[in-house]
Amino acid sequence: MAGPRYFISRKHALAWAMGAVLGWTAPVWAQGDEPWKAEIEALRREIRQAAEGKEVDSRFHLAGYASVDYVDPQTGNSSFTGVTFNPIFHYSYKDWLLLDAEIGTQLSSEGETETSLEYMTANLVLNDSMILVAGRFLSPIGMFRRNIHPSWVNKLPSAPIGFDHGQAVPLADVGLQLTGGIALGATRANYAIYTANGPMLELNAAGDEIEEIGTEGQGSDMNDDKVIGGRVGWLPLPRLEVGVSFATGKASGEGALGETGNRDYDVVDVDFSWQVAGFDLRGEYTKTELGESPAAGIDPAEKEWTAWYTQAAYRLPGTNWEAVLRYGGYEPPTGVETRQWTPGINYLFAAHVIAKLAYEFNDTDGVEDDDRLLLQIAYGF
Amino acid sequence: MKTRISSLAPTALGVGALLVTVLAPQALAEQGTPPAGDPARGAKVWADNCSRCHNMRDPREFTDGQWQVIVTHMRLRGGFTGQDARDILAFLQASN
Numbered sequence: 001m002a003g004p005r006y007f008i009s010r011k012h013a014l015a016w017a018m019g020a021v022l023g024w025t026a027p028v029w030a031q032g033d034e035p036w037k038a039e040i041e042a043l044r045r046e047i048r049q050a051a052e053g054k055e056v057d058s059r060f061h062l063a064g065y066a067s068v069d070y071v072d073p074q075t076g077n078s079s080f081t082g083v084t085f086n087p088i089f090h091y092s093y094k095d096w097l098l099l100d101a102e103i104g105t106q107l108s109s110e111g112e113t114e115t116s117l118e119y120m121t122a123n124l125v126l127n128d129s130m131i132l133v134a135g136r137f138l139s140p141i142g143m144f145r146r147n148i149h150p151s152w153v154n155k156l157p158s159a160p161i162g163f164d165h166g167q168a169v170p171l172a173d174v175g176l177q178l179t180g181g182i183a184l185g186a187t188r189a190n191y192a193i194y195t196a197n198g199p200m201l202e203l204n205a206a207g208d209e210i211e212e213i214g215t216e217g218q219g220s221d222m223n224d225d226k227v228i229g230g231r232v233g234w235l236p237l238p239r240l241e242v243g244v245s246f247a248t249g250k251a252s253g254e255g256a257l258g259e260t261g262n263r264d265y266d267v268v269d270v271d272f273s274w275q276v277a278g279f280d281l282r283g284e285y286t287k288t289e290l291g292e293s294p295a296a297g298i299d300p301a302e303k304e305w306t307a308w309y310t311q312a313a314y315r316l317p318g319t320n321w322e323a324v325l326r327y328g329g330y331e332p333p334t335g336v337e338t339r340q341w342t343p344g345i346n347y348l349f350a351a352h353v354i355a356k357l358a359y360e361f362n363d364t365d366g367v368e369d370d371d372r373l374l375l376q377i378a379y380g381f
Numbered sequence: 382m383k384t385r386i387s388s389l390a391p392t393a394l395g396v397g398a399l400l401v402t403v404l405a406p407q408a409l410a411e412q413g414t415p416p417a418g419d420p421a422r423g424a425k426v427w428a429d430n431c432s433r434c435h436n437m438r439d440p441r442e443f444t445d446g447q448w449q450v451i452v453t454h455m456r457l458r459g460g461f462t463g464q465d466a467r468d469i470l471a472f473l474q475a476s477n
Contacts, residue, residue, distance in 0.1 A: 049444065125463070188465075
């Protein structure tokens with residue numbers, strides 16, 4: 001007698017097999033489905049972004065910096081101040097055009113928002129050693145104004161004395177500049193030569209004395225006599241740079257100052273920076289001269305502004321702490337010289353997020369000391 | 382003398398313009414496709430130069446495309462040669 005026959009149709013066998021497979025796999029998918037899907041989607045997105053970045057000719061990048069200061073002067077009220085936000089817009093086309101613009105946004109002491117166009121240049125990369133710069137550019141005179149002044153770059157909460165607006169160093173100008181780097185065997189050099197509108201003389205509130213030379217970058221030429229200038233930097237060692245700068249031209253002003261004729265305007269500057277044994281050392285000296293007025297008029301005498309500083313910074317090994325010490329001096333045409341010591345300590349939350357605490361000791365001839373405690377939070381992006 | 386130097390500005394501008402228009406295209410033509418960046422050399426140029434002004438940024442902070450724009454900007458600020466810039470870019474893009 002034949003034994004019992006177990007008949008399973010193909011349909012049933014398939015259903016059984018599928019059920020077994022699903023029964024075995026379902027718990028696995030149930031546990032890992034979502035993370036895997038998310039990871040695959042993230043990878044797809046990354047691949048898409050990478051492909052986009054490589055396939056386009058036009059690129060846009062937003063950079064910039066922001067900071068908030070707290071200042072407690074020896075005389076006067078302490079304040080939260082210096083609230084600044086400076087976005088920098090970069091647009092490049094292939095590898096030979098860069099548009100570069102910085103908008104300065106600052107909160108005034110009255111609580112109003114002040115904006116300014118710090119610079120805006122069209123930069124044409126001509127070859128490996130030449131870039132043509134057109135527009136309003138940061139003055140290539142010296143090192144501080146062009147490269148060091150952004151709050152997340154400057155290792156102290158303030159600019160060196162004499163290196164701020166209306167003091168000894170030119171800030172910006174409007175014109176054409178040719179700049180680049182040159183390989184010189186084992187050493188390297190860089191240069192910038194420019195011609196631009198030049199500065200504008202500005203009177204004090206009483207209108208009887210030239211108070212400063214405005215160098216924010218005038219959008220017109222006051223005297224149809226362009227300023228020419230430039231800087232040459234040499235790096236005899238990889239982390240040592242010495243630079244020499246100059247500018248020469250004519251300066252004049254509006255209104256009554258315009259009637260006194262064009263006056264000679266000359267700037268000389270030397271700077272250095274050196275990174276050695278964990279230290280960052282730098283310094284700069286600058287002198288701006290204004291010739292005497294060719295015609296009798298307001299404040300006709302020669303004038304001179306000088307400023308200098310040296311600075312040492314040291315990142316404590318294995319920590320986020322950085323110690324800084326700066327010593328500088330400033331002598332405006334009044335002849336009243338100020339010497340300034342500024343020790344400071346920084347904490348780097350990240351390379352571009354820095355808390356700075358410093359104390360300025362200001363010693364001005366014949367004036368009561370006006371020292372200041374400074375605190376700044378700076379962010380670069 | 383100062384007046385004389387100052388009055389040379391238009392001449393200097395003209396000479397500069399001549400140099401740019403005559404020499405630059407010639408240099409570009411001779412250059413053709415510029416040599417590719419060398420990441421190994423770029424690492425050294427990056428380490429030696431970027432910290433001369435600011436704290437070093439992590440290569441992973443930005444994408445390849447962003448680094449391309451940033452390096453062009455920094456070439457302008459730091460006075461690098463074109464080859465230096467390409468080497469630095471190759472290093473940053475290989476490291477991010």
